[in-house]
Every structure is written in structure tokens, then in C-alpha cells.
Amino acid sequence: MIYADNAATTKMSEVAINTMVSLMNETYGNPSSLYTFGQKAKEALEKARADVAAVIGADKKEILFTSGGSEADNQAIISAAELGKKNGKKHIISTAFEHHAVLHTLNKLAKEGFEITLLPVHENGIVLPEEVEAAIREDTCLVTVMFANNEIGTIQPIREIGAVCRAKGVLFHTDAVQAIGHLPINVVDDNIDMLSASGHKFHGPKGVGFLYFKKGIRLTNLIEGGAQEKGKRAGTENVPGIVAMAEALKESVAKMESTTNYLINKRDRLIAGLKEIPHSAVNGDLTHRLPSNVNFCFEGIEGESLLLLLDDKGIAASSGSACTSGSLDPSHVLLAIGRVHDVAHGSLRLSIGEDITDEDVDYIIKSVKEVVEYLRGFSPVWRDLVSGKTQFILP
Secondary structure (H helix, E strand, O other), X not given: OEEOEOOOOOOOOHHHHHHHHHHHHHOOOOOOOOOHXXXXXXHHHHHHHHHHHHHHOOOHHHEEEXXXXXXXXXXXXXXXXXXXXXXXXXXXXXXXXXXHHHHHHHHHHHHOOOEEEEEOOOOOOOOOHXXXXXXOOOOEEEEEOOOEOOOOOEEOOHHHHHHHHHHHOOEEEEEOOOOEOOEOOOOOOOOOOEEXXXXXXXXXXXXXXXXXXXXXXXXXXXXXXXXXXXXXXXXXXXXXXXXXXXXXXXXXXXXXXXXXXXXXHHHHXXXXXXXXXXXXXXXXOOOOEOOOEEEEEEOOOOHHHHHHHHHHOOEEOEOOOHHHOOOOOOOHHHHHOOOOHHHHOOEEEEEOOOOOOHHHHHHHHHHHHHHHHHHXXXXXXXXXXXXXXXXXXXX
């Protein structure tokens, strides 16, 4: 089986697994307890906080542990909205191709009287800093732009967008779930006020993540109860998961340069091979994209059928975000970059990992070509295109 859906989740690393098992066996105390078992867990928790902070250039007091990226996104955006409301500012800027954890939170705030501006995304999947600057108003309380897109893999000019927000005195949040552990990030240099991350995207466990929030930002609690996480998030901390996440993050960052070079080579070979399929198109910028991401549209087919037949051939892939895999609607990300509905339906996302080989790449290219040809063979849409009854959209 070739696993090519690392954007959905990654396999836990050995160091993360061993760390987690060790803590579950030996350091299982409640970190809020005063006795030795509890204090050992507390020490492990705080070391993990310091380790995570060091990776992104933050202070450990600026790290809040969460259940993952979605919770961190929610808390960051809602906190900024509450701060803005107190100051009479109820305008938020984001983009049309954010993760649904961001978009759905913004929809909720819109019902509460906030005005939301969703900036258009250009065909290459890049948001322009000057367009962010032009959208900022006197009543803007937050700009939230993802670091790297989870579907098409495009990397945004975060440092420049952050600088615009800093100059305008507006809080800047970035969903870095797909970026952290795979791209260099420094919250100070990148002008980031809040950042969301999730452990299972960089070989850590599921169900654990963190929110970075710059000193001076007052968070709004999503969960009430005990005084854990300095009273900002109630509930006994998942110490084994948190420490395993920190170890996985450190390992990913230590290997980042070699991993990036390896993946870019395989990614570009995949893109070159799939480009040979007639009436297909790669989605997103070819330069400013995650090393692991390949995203294509194939005219005349449906993505769901493509995925099922690839699965039969032993290839695990995706047509978009794992969070919307049950939806029959075309990807909002592909629509945002200008793909029409019929083309967006025929999408394929391959997000490769460090274990992929040249033989795997060749097999994926061969398999995708075979499946696309097979599906087009009995597609009425394809028949109409070939006959000239309808016009091709993709060259």
C-alpha cells in the first residue's frame, strides 16, 4: 500500500510512539496534583511547552495546549473577536480558501453582528499582502490567513502579511496546521500574533495541538471548569500526547532540510508525470508550495471514482480536505482559485511522505493514467467533450 494522504494525517514516528508509551506507563499522574507522581507529569508537561515554544521562537508562556488545530483556530478567532468587540471593532478579514475550522467560525461570528471580508484568491492560490492592506479598515480587529493551504499546498507570504497587520495595529492569526514541522516558522520574524497547530500533521498523535498567542493577548475560554493551562482551557492535560507531539515536532524540524529536498524531488517527478495526461491541470503555484503536495484536476471524470479505483490499486489519496471527504460538493478551495464546478469535481490530492520511493512515484503515475483513461472511457461528459458537443476547459 502506498500512503499518499499525509495532509489528512501522518503516521506517528517511533520517537513519538515510544515517548507516549513511556509516559503512559511511568508518568501517568495528574499534573495538577501536588504529590510526586503529579509533579513528574507537570515537569514533563512544562518541558514540552518550552520545547514547542523554542521551535517557533516563542516564550513558553505563550503556548496553550489544545485538542488540535480546529480548537486552536476557534479559540484564536473568537478571542480576537471578543477583544475587537470591546473596542468597537467588529470587522474581520480572511480568505475564501481557508480551512472550514476558520470559515465556519467566521460564519458564526457573522450571525453575531461581525462583518467578514473574504479576500479572493488568485489562480495560483496566493493571497497578496497589498490586497490585505487595502481591505483593512479602522474597525478591523483581526486578519486570519492560513500559512499553507491544506488542499493545493500553496504557501502564503505570511511574513509580509504580518508586517502589514503590525503596521496597521491589527491582530494577525495564521492556521499553520499544514506548515509547522515542514516549513521554517519564527513567530517574531514572521510578525505572527497567534498561530494554530496540530500534532498529527507532523508525525505526532491525534487529538493534541497548540495555540501560540503573543504576550498581552487575552484569550476567551472555550472550555470552562478547572484552572489548567493557566485558566485558559479547563480539563486535565493529555500529558503523554502533548510530550509525544513536542518530540515529534523537534524531530521533524531537525530533519526538515533533508526531508524537504527529498520530497521536492519526488513531488516534481509526480507533477511532471501527471502533466502528461491530456486535459489535466496542476492546481496552485508550482514554486510556493509545500514539498509534499501534488494537486491535479482531470477533465471528464469524478474524483470519488478516481479515489476508489486508486484504492483498489493500493494507493491512498484524497480529492481534498479530510474534513469534507463525505461531501459531494466540489472543493471550495478549487472554486476559490477559479476552477469551474465540472473540473473541480475531478480533483486529486497526493500528499507524499518521507517513505515514498522512486518506484512508488512511477507506480502512482502509471496507475493514475490508467484510471483516468478507464473512467473517461464510459463517461458521457468525456464523450461530449471528445465529440465537440461541449468544449474542453483544460488544455
